[in-house]
Structure formats: structure tokens, C-alpha cells
Amino acid sequence: MDYEVKLEIFEGPLDLLLHLINKNEVDIFDIPIATITDQYLEYLDVMKSLNINVAGDFLVMASTLIHIKSKMLLPELKDEEEEDPREEITRPLLEYMLFREIAGELSEREVLDRDVFARKMSDYLQTQIEHEEPLMDVNLFQLMDAFKRIVDQRLPGVQLKLQIAKWSVKEKTELIISILRQKRDIFFSELFSEDRTISEFIVTFLALLEVIHIGLVKIFQPISEGEIRLLAYFDEDEG
């Protein structure tokens, strides 16, 4: 096949397909599947030859296209109910075009801090609300160290072994969120102030990891080696 492949960066397989459909000036409701599939595969080859890592998403679409192409080659069953095999890509393409258009419309709006500006929170207020001291991120290992220190302090001589918990992680998660909803900002050790048994400590810790993971809580530590602090990362009426 003799046609020019111009390399563009496509966000994904649907982008590439739309590009090919536009370039060939074909009707999206009547895609010449053989031509488009060949061009699509050729494009992937070019990407490979240029050592561009072809994402798995592109390969999934390639196999879908080949599958449709093979279905189209089968003698047509005279069944009116049978749907056009090409709908498997036409529908996603149409949906994708719709959201691409909406994305364009969103971008054309008067975007805050790009087109229009409003009063900013003053630096003075911001530092009051946040912290007096610069903060650094805390990693999992620091968090585990802090946890170990608290357990050593509060339950000396107890070995860290997982037991069947009286508390569920879900309950503790809800407890942490409700505390943070009121206080917004607490010390790491405060989390464990009500805990009595080692299993309770562990469940609280697991619940903390959960709320950090889903992004409801940020953990920080003042640079000058203070105690780790938890900041609520949701609005009072959310979460």
C-alpha cells in the first residue's frame, strides 16, 4: 500500500481512528473497514519502527478491527436483526466525538485563572489556615515508623501480630473521617488515643492508609521534625 503516514501524537486508538476516517473522507456510519484497518495497522508499524512504545490500548483496538474485518468477510446472513459488525466501533467513536466536542466547549468557557480572575485568598490567611512551618510529604515508611513508635510507647512488649479485629476497617475509616470533619487537622498520635488493644491499633492504621489512598486525607510533617499531622482533604459537607 502506498500512502504517506504523517506521524502525529494521538491520545489513543479512538483519536487515531477518527484521524483516519477524516483523512479518507469517509462516512462514519459506513466505514470502509478493510482500508481503515490496514491504515491503522500500518500506523502501529510506523510507531514500532520509530521505537515508540505502542500502548496496549492501541493493540486492543487493532484486534477489534481485525475481528470486525473478518466478520464482514463472512457471507451475509439475511437476518434483519443482525447488527452491523462495524457498530462495535461506530458507537464508541460517536460517543467519543461527543465528549471531545464537550471538552472543546468547556475549554472555550471563561476559565478561572486563565481568562477571568477573582480575589485570591491572601497569603496571610493562607498561612494561618495551613501551617506556620513548611511541611514535607511523609512516605509510607515514615508512617510505619511512627506507627511502630506509638505502639511501642503505648503497648510495650506486645508483638505486632495481626489478630481477628473487633473493629472493622470500615468503622475506623468512618471514625477518622468524622473526627477530621470536625477538627480538619489532627496529630498522628491523636488517631490512636482511644485505641486499647493491638488489633485496634492495627485496624486504625489500616483505616488511615485507606483514607490516604482514596485521597481524603493528606499527611504532612513539619520540617523541624515534629509529629506527623493529618489534614482533611474534603469539604465539611462532603466525604
Next chain:
Amino acid sequence: MNKQLKLIVEAFLFTADRPISVQDIHGWLPEETLSEIRKALEELRGEYDSMERSFALKEVASGYQFRTHSKYAPYVLRMLKTSPTRLSRAALETLAIVAYKQPVLRQEIERLRAVDVGGILKTLLEKDLIRIMGRKTFPGRPLIYGTTRKFLEVFDLKNLESLPKLKEIEGFGSDEGQSAQSLGERQQLVEIKGEEETASDEKETSEGNDHAPPSLR
């Protein structure tokens, strides 16, 4: 008294660093009725418009806020010494899907975009444009995503209902086989919704879906 109220409201607006709502103002001035406050806000808005200032009183995220007109953006950016808010096309597309399909799972977003969106979701979460609304209870406990108030503020939207309406996809929906299939999909959706763990805002949910043509469900 009316003039007095208008000026008090103006003082609130002048000082606030976020859009303030009629309810917010009523909370600070319980002696004034909601309709009086609304009237004061509307009068102020009209006055600022007729004064042809460099800013206007805008209605965003269910509140009111002074915002500069877009033609002054290049100058304001010089003062702020920052680069303007920028979102990639991929991020905007993902955000559009979350906005219209919320409450939505990552899996559904990836089906619509046919690419992995993990990194983009993280960016959007960090920018506080989307939020985690909860988790599904079925295996894997996938997260449910929705947009934030900040999303409304950034994109100059009064509320979710003021998002541009989705157009019908031409060619689909008239076909009988097609509508039977989308009905099946809808039932599946209802089943999944029944299992939802969080009590998501029903109003938002139903109205969000109203934008979607039947063939999209």
C-alpha cells in the same frame, strides 16, 4: 434600609475569596429575607454591568463573585507572574466524561476513551476538579468519581444543570434493535446502582442522566 443592605452585601462580595451564596449572606444577616438579599445581589450586578468596570459580578457555583473580564487576562497574568490554568485535551475529555456521567467508575471512563485514565484522574483529583464520591460494593470495590464545586468555579458554571446539553447522536436510537439493547444496558445500570454504598446525591444523579440521550445510557 435597602440601600444599606446592598452595601453590606457589596462589602461581603468585596472581601470574600470564594463565591458566596444567597444562603451564606442570609446566615450572616438572618434579619433579611432571601428574596431581599437576592434582589440586592441582582441590583448590584446590574450596577456593575452599567458602570463598565473591568470586572463584573458573576453567578458561579451557586454563588456570586466578582470576576475580571477576559480581555484583561493578559495584564492580570503579568501581575500574577503565573501561567494560566492549563489542562491537556485528554484531561478535558476525561473531565467532560466525569461531569456528564457522574457518579462514574474509572472503568466506564476508560471504555469511553479507550485508554488508561489512571494518571489523568490523579491529576484531576490533585487539581480538585474531581472527587471520590464513594466505592461500589461489588468485588474490587472500585471508586466512584464526580466533579467538585471547584470544577463549577473554574468553568464558570452556575451548577451542574447549566452544563451544555448533550446532543443526540444522529443515526442511533431510531433503530429498534438498538433501543432494545440500550434498554438492557439501562437495566444493568439500575442493578449496579442498587448496590451503591454511598448515598450519592440523587438529584444530581438523575439530572445528570437527563442530559444523556437514551442511546448513551
